[in-house]
Amino acid sequence: MQSDFLVIGSGIAGLSFAIHASKYGSVTVITKGKAIESNTAWAQGGISAVLDKAKREMGDDIESHIADTLGAGAGLCKENAVKAIIEQGNETIEDLVNAGVQFDKNKDASYSLGKEGGHSQRRILHCKDTTGFEIATALIETARKIENITILEEHFAVDLITTAKLGIATEDKIVGAYVLDETSGQVKIFRSDKVLLATGGCGKVYLYTTNPDSSTGDGLAMAWRAGATISNMEFVQFHPTCFYNPSAQGAEARSFLVSEAVRGEGGILINAKGEEFTKQHDPRGSLAPRDIVARAIDHEIKKTGASCVYLDVTHKPKGFMKERFPNIYETLLKFGHDCEKSPIPVVPAAHYQCGGVATDIDARTTIRGLYAIGEVACTGLHGANRLASNSLLEGNVMARRALDNIIKTLPHKQKNPIPINIPAWEAGHAAPPDEQVLISHNWDEIRRLMWDYVSIVRTDNRLQRAARRLRNLRKEVREFYWGHTITSDILELRNLVATGMLIVDCATRRKESRGIHYTLDYPEKNELFLSDTEVRRF
Numbered sequence: 001m002q003s004d005f006l007v008i009g010s011g012i013a014g015l016s017f018a019i020h021a022s023k024y025g026s027v028t029v030i031t032k033g034k035a036i037e038s039n040t041a042w043a044q045g046g047i048s049a050v051l052d053k054a055k056r057e058m059g060d061d062i063e064s065h066i067a068d069t070l071g072a073g074a075g076l077c078k079e080n081a082v083k084a085i086i087e088q089g090n091e092t093i094e095d096l097v098n099a100g101v102q103f104d105k106n107k108d109a110s111y112s113l114g115k116e117g118g119h120s121q122r123r124i125l126h127c128k129d130t131t132g133f134e135i136a137t138a139l140i141e142t143a144r145k146i147e148n149i150t151i152l153e154e155h156f157a158v159d160l161i162t163t164a165k166l167g168i169a170t171e172d173k174i175v176g177a178y179v180l181d182e183t184s185g186q187v188k189i190f191r192s193d194k195v196l197l198a199t200g201g202c203g204k205v206y207l208y209t210t211n212p213d214s215s216t217g218d219g220l221a222m223a224w225r226a227g228a229t230i231s232n233m234e235f236v237q238f239h240p241t242c243f244y245n246p247s248a249q250g251a252e253a254r255s256f257l258v259s260e261a262v263r264g265e266g267g268i269l270i271n272a273k274g275e276e277f278t279k280q281h282d283p284r285g286s287l288a289p290r291d292i293v294a295r296a297i298d299h300e301i302k303k304t305g306a307s308c309v310y311l312d313v314t315h316k317p318k319g320f321m322k323e324r325f326p327n328i329y330e331t332l333l334k335f336g337h338d339c340e341k342s343p344i345p346v347v348p349a350a351h352y353q354c355g356g357v358a359t360d361i362d363a364r365t366t367i368r369g370l371y372a373i374g375e376v377a378c379t380g381l382h383g384a385n386r387l388a389s390n391s392l393l394e395g396n397v398m399a400r401r402a403l404d405n406i407i408k409t410l411p412h413k414q415k416n417p418i419p420i421n422i423p424a425w426e427a428g429h430a431a432p433p434d435e436q437v438l439i440s441h442n443w444d445e446i447r448r449l450m451w452d453y454v455s456i457v458r459t460d461n462r463l464q465r466a467a468r469r470l471r472n473l474r475k476e477v478r479e480f481y482w483g484h485t486i487t488s489d490i491l492e493l494r495n496l497v498a499t500g501m502l503i504v505d506c507a508t509r510r511k512e513s514r515g516i517h518y519t520l521d522y523p524e525k526n527e528l529f530l531s532d533t534e535v536r537r538f
């Protein structure tokens with residue numbers, strides 16, 4: 001398989017890139033599972049942007065969006081990245097509207113703008129509470145109509161292929177990827193000199209997460225194995241309000257997110273006694289930035305021994321939730337909870353990966369020809385904490401910036417990439433895996449240990465314990481990986497271990513508390529650590 005552009009992942013980042021790049025050459029988009037299975041499709045709250053009209057009429061401006069983003073990022077944002085991404089908000093909205101997204105409007109036909117934690121203004125465009133699904137559907141439909149784009153579902157990228165891996169002595173360049181066809185079980189070579197990593201985040205490395213099953217850190221682990229620099233993986237954002245539903249079956253029921261926009265519209269966090277406990281931690285109460293709210297809940301749960309806290313919307317007028325948040329309202333009802341009658345039980349859960357594959361402001365990684373866009377990347381927009389609703393924006397903007405850079409710097413129309421002899425995938429003497437129990441046991445173990453030792457509140461001791469156990473698991477998984485025919489389960493397990501180790505490694509190096517990295521051993525910020533944590537495999 002050969003194409004001018006190889007895109008791995010079919011969320012907002014991968015598809016935005018594919019649609020624009022198709023004007024310049026052939027694009028292959030590979031995605032594991034179905035194209036709609038992505039974090040993008042699960043996004044609820046919306047997408048932040050300062051629109052020209054809002055700027056004029058509502059007193060919002062680019063500078064205050066930048067200031068809010070820098071404020072959340074706790075000193076680690078890269079100002080050039082923040083500025084470049086936020087300044088392109090208008091273009092992103094136009095781009096999505098052109099793809100067919102219909103954002104909610106007011107009666108006067110202006111966009112209805114929501115507010116979320118950490119934002120000083122109303123600037124979140126939304127499609128009720130299924131913004132991500134509308135965006136994902138529109139982009140998939142648009143891409144499917146473009147002749148130059150081939151979308152291959154059930155195609156799982158196993159590893160990146162670089163000149164260094166092939167032992168070719170030049171500057172390290174990307175030349176393609178090994179890809180498992182999940183239907184036939186064959187591993188194929190996909191050849192391209194321009195590879196876009198758009199594989200999303202890694203929420204599944206934690207026991208409790210708001211992410212869908214596809215978020216297993218594959219792109220991050222592949223880039224790390226290929227020798228790319230990885231940054232800031234200690235910064236994992238925990239969403240404060242995931243529906244607490246311990247007896248539920250199935251990914252959606254276990255990880256159902258109650259959007260921050262609900263608090264933006266007046267929802268209040270309370271404990272079992274009805275007290276607004278978040279006010280003791282921050283004067284902004286329920287609308288303080290996510291890290292503060294998540295820690296406040298963690299503290300409350302540990303202090304009281306309760307299993308959860310509550311998000312109260314019972315004071316809102318009857319019918320409000322059904323009208324403004326129909327998906328949340330109906331889904332909760334489906335799980336047996338009427339949020340208009342009683343407060344919603346909630347717990348924090350792993351939500352967003354702020355670190356990732358290090359890129360510059362044009363999405364370039366440290367390997368030539370390999371670009372990382374969307375949640376898998378660390379551009380410097382989020383720093384030590386992401387401002388709500390900035391990630392859909394980042395995915396689209398960085399896709400367009402990556403393409404601009406490719407057009408300027410790389411020969412984009414290359415019918416015959418330089419001939420390179422890439423060895424076929426060596427299946428060896430591997431037999432089909434018959435020890436499914438080992439895979440599922442190790443999956444559970446990683447997710448539980450990451451939750452217990454490496455989640456909202458950390459200590460050196462807990463991190464060391466996690467590192468020891470992850471080292472053992474890595475050994476076991478390696479033996480299993482090399483001894484058996486590969487399946488997506490084994491590949492995800494291998495990537496989860498690598499992701500866990502990267503989080504622990506980065507967290508261990510940061511001897512301070514900043515943004516969403518909080519450790520009891522170093523509870524204050526320390527200016528000595530006012531820089532990115534970078535790790536690389538040699």
Ligand SMILES: Cc1cc2nc3c(=O)[nH]c(=O)nc-3n(C[C@H](O)[C@H](O)[C@H](O)COP(=O)(O)OP(=O)(O)OC[C@H]3O[C@@H](n4cnc5c(N)ncnc54)[C@H](O)[C@@H]3O)c2cc1C
Binds near residue numbers: 032039157257
């Ligand atoms: C419940 C929830 C609510 C959210 N709400 C908001 C919000 O309101 N606003 C906001 O800005 N952000 C929100 N986010 C975050 C936002 O949705 C994501 O950060 C963003 O959608 C990431 O887009 P992406 O294109 O980088 O990755 P994704 O949308 O996750 O897409 C990644 C794609 O890569 C594929 N893939 C992964 N590994 C492989 C592999 N090995 N081989 C082939 N394909 C692979 C996946 O199957 C998927 O198609 C939310 C996230 C969640 C989970």
